[in-house]
Amino acid sequence: MTDLWQGLVQAFWLVVTFDAELAEISLRSLRVTLTALVVASAIAMPLAAFLSVQRFRFRRHVVALLNALMGLPPVVVGLVVYLMLSRSGPFGVLGLLFTPTAMITAQVIIIVPLIASIAHQSLRDLWQEYHDLLISINVTRRQKIATLLWDARRALLTAGLAGFGRAIGEVGAIMIVGGNIDNATRVLTTAIALETGKGDFALALALGIVLVALAVAVNVAIHWLSRTEREGRW
Amino acid sequence: MIKTIAAGLMALILGTAVQADGVMRMAVTTSFHNSGLSDVLLPAIRDDLNLEVQLLVVGTGQALKLGRAGDVDAILVHSRSAEEAFVAEGFGTHRREIMYNDFVVIGPATDAAGVATADTASAALQSIAGAKMPFVSRGDDSGTHKKERSLWQDAGLQPDEFGPWYASVGAGMGAALNTASGMGAYVLSDRASWLNFGNKGDLAVLFSGDPVLFNQYAYLPVNPSRHDHVKTELAAQLETWLTSPRAQDLIDGYAIDGETLFVFNATGG
Numbered sequence: 232m233t234d235l236w237q238g239l240v241q242a243f244w245l246v247v248t249f250d251a252e253l254a255e256i257s258l259r260s261l262r263v264t265l266t267a268l269v270v271a272s273a274i275a276m277p278l279a280a281f282l283s284v285q286r287f288r289f290r291r292h293v294v295a296l297l298n299a300l301m302g303l304p305p306v307v308v309g310l311v312v313y314l315m316l317s318r319s320g321p322f323g324v325l326g327l328l329f330t331p332t333a334m335i336t337a338q339v340i341i342i343v344p345l346i347a348s349i350a351h352q353s354l355r356d357l358w359q360e361y362h363d364l365l366i367s368i369n370v371t372r373r374q375k376i377a378t379l380l381w382d383a384r385r386a387l388l389t390a391g392l393a394g395f396g397r398a399i400g401e402v403g404a405i406m407i408v409g410g411n412i413d414n415a416t417r418v419l420t421t422a423i424a425l426e427t428g429k430g431d432f433a434l435a436l437a438l439g440i441v442l443v444a445l446a447v448a449v450n451v452a453i454h455w456l457s458r459t460e461r462e463g464r465w
Numbered sequence: 466m467i468k469t470i471a472a473g474l475m476a477l478i479l480g481t482a483v484q485a486d487g488v489m490r491m492a493v494t495t496s497f498h499n500s501g502l503s504d505v506l507l508p509a510i511r512d513d514l515n516l517e518v519q520l521l522v523v524g525t526g527q528a529l530k531l532g533r534a535g536d537v538d539a540i541l542v543h544s545r546s547a548e549e550a551f552v553a554e555g556f557g558t559h560r561r562e563i564m565y566n567d568f569v570v571i572g573p574a575t576d577a578a579g580v581a582t583a584d585t586a587s588a589a590l591q592s593i594a595g596a597k598m599p600f601v602s603r604g605d606d607s608g609t610h611k612k613e614r615s616l617w618q619d620a621g622l623q624p625d626e627f628g629p630w631y632a633s634v635g636a637g638m639g640a641a642l643n644t645a646s647g648m649g650a651y652v653l654s655d656r657a658s659w660l661n662f663g664n665k666g667d668l669a670v671l672f673s674g675d676p677v678l679f680n681q682y683a684y685l686p687v688n689p690s691r692h693d694h695v696k697t698e699l700a701a702q703l704e705t706w707l708t709s710p711r712a713q714d715l716i717d718g719y720a721i722d723g724e725t726l727f728v729f730n731a732t733g734g
Contacts, residue, residue, distance in 0.1 A: 318535035318692060326694065328536050329490065329521065412490075412519045425522075428639030429499055430646075430664030 238436025245437050246444075253438070257445060260418040263331050263405070264398040267338035271398075272391050275343045279350035279390075280376040283358045294351060300344035305337070309404030312337045316408065329410040334418070337404040342394035349393055353386035354379050388457060392450055399446050419445070487516040489538040489699040492528035494608055495637040497541060497682065500566075500657030500726055502719050509715060514702055524607030524637065532556055532685065535692030539700040543682045544608040557685040563707050564716050564727045565681045568612060570672035571642070571659060572598075572651035580651065586675040587620040594622050597630045599650035603641050604633030612680070613653045619677070642668075655680055657726040682727075707731065 245253050282294055314320050316328040316336075327333045357379055365375050380387065402420035409416035411425060419442040426435035497503060503520060510516055521531060525542040532540045533556050541563070542548060551557045570580055570589050578596040583589035593600055602624065603610035617624050624631060634644050638658040645652035646666040654662075659670065684707055686700040706712055708731040716729040 318694070319533075323535075329519070410519075410521045412521060414517075415519050427643070428495075428637050430639055430643055430662045432664060 234432040234436065237433035238440065241433050242437035242440040246441065253441065255414070256417055256419055256422055256438075257441060259331070259416075260399060260420070260442070261445065261449070263334050263418060264338060264395060267335045267342065267398050268391060268395050270335065271339045271342045271346055271394055272387075274339070275345075275347035275394075276350050276380055276387055276390070277376060278343075279347045279354050280379045282347075282351055283354040283379060284372060284375045294348075297344050297348050297351065301348050303341060303344060304403070305341050305401050306403035306407070308340050309337050309407035312340065312404065312408050328408065329412060329416060331409070331416060333408040334405040334416060337408045338398045338401060341401065341404060342398050345397055346390045346394040349390035350383075350387055353383050353390075357383050357386075385457075388453065392453065395449065396446060399449075400442070487514065487699055488519060489516065489696045489703065490519045490521060490536070491703070492521045492523055492531045492537045492540045492542075494525050494528060494542050494682075495522055495639065496543070496566075496609065496655040496658045496680075498522040499637075499639055499661055500655070501661050501721070502657065502716070502727060505715055505719055506712070509711070510703065510706060513711065514706055516699060516702060518703065524603075524605045525609075525611065526606030529556075532687045535687060535695060537687065538696045539684060539686045539703065541682060541684050542608055543680050544611045545681060545683070547608075547611065548683050548685060551685060556688055556691055558688050559685070561684045561704060561708065561731065563682050563684050563712075563731050564729045565679050566655055566657050566727045567673060568609070568653055568678040568680055569656050569659060569670045570651065571645065571654050571668050572671045573649045573667050574669040575667075576671055578651065580671040583672055586616055586672065586677050589672045590616055590620045590622065593651050594620070594627070597628065599630050599632065599648050601641050601645040601648065601650045601652040602631060602633045603638065603653075604635040605637070607637075608680070609638060609653060609655060612678075616653070616677070656724075657721075660721040660724060660726065681730075 282290060312333060313328065315322050316325070316333050317323055318326075318328070327336075361379065361382075365378065370378070400420060402424055405416075405418060406421050406424060409418070409421065411417050411421040417425075419438055423435045423438045423442070426432075426438065493503065498520060507518055507520070510518055521528070521537060523531065525544045525547060528537075528540045528542050529547055529551050531537045532551065540557075548557075548560050552560050570586070572578070572580055578593045578598045580589045580592055583592055602613060614624060632644070632648070632650065634641050636644070638654060639662065641652055642654060642659070642662050643664055644650070646664050646668055649667060656673070684704055686697065686704065687695045689695045689697045713729040713731075716727045717725065719726055
């Protein structure tokens, strides 16, 4: 119990005194995850729309595969990205291992299937509604995809937030590819793992509380900015 | 409103951090970092050399692997035979001894196995095995793990044949100490990590002082003829600094609760 209480107290002080190191680590967490989210959404959402409007031979298989990949273990993704980016790996010359870019790469791979699967669910339903109309006014495929993406933007927001949630709390992959280097690749989750290793449970818990608060704050902020969940509006 | 979000995101993403000129990567063992010594040395290195050393805190086995792959510029580890093999295979240019600390046998203060009365490290381990008391092993091929295995061997015992009382956790020093603290188990730790550990619980140092428990740290720059992108010059600068009187003062002067942790023993190059 004492650790729990101390953790709460310490978290409170870390936040109110605006600890410089905590701010830096939190900001890096946000930067890495939001970048990964933007990149992943740019890949996953058009892909989901394409899978909804286009009929081709292996479409069902691709959708099933995307669904299966939602459960991709982050630690395996981390290991594969590590081996790819290592100096002795195929992309070693880029020198990207142990940089934030490597962490973003791993997170993109982890959340693309998740965002694409969730987005595909709602886009497919919307496409059933829109199908006859869009076919009858004879629009191009690009226009179909754009229309679907725009009109399903609320559902896509949910998909994006699910991806954000998975990425911000992820530790297995970014620990491997980022290396948890102080002032360079240390983020909230890896810092928590480190402090737990040192037996400093109070500080670890304080960081955990900050992480949860951050995740909630981002969700609330995005909902507020996009005016969902308000009375009298869809 | 979507534009506002997008603009906010872009601002956050584009503001990537700027890095100092001299940046090198060094793989170090968990014990070096957990001891807190790195928090003393790194700022001094930054002040003196204007060099930012990025630490990758891993076990000795992984540190050597990082050096082999060329993912770091130098390594600072403690496992002599593995280090010598690393240099012999041409992955490191040479091996330079920097400092040492010692290993201690940690266990529950009640000491049911009677480790505290043992004369040698071998006898201490034999009494744990004889009593079949729970023992936590690092099991991660780190320097500490290698040391532990060699100590069992010296004691005439084979860890592979041990029963369920021998728990191989496959984790760093801190995690192994956490496990031992939770189980009330015996564990081999370096003194520095132990003193800096925050969750001691009922555990205490039961045995130390046998010369076989000394733990020599050595610095090995990665060979540029294997990996031409390695920052040899910075690695050489760091080596000069680590063997300088300035480093000696800091290393010998570093103490927790009045106990010195490391003894500087680098010889002039």
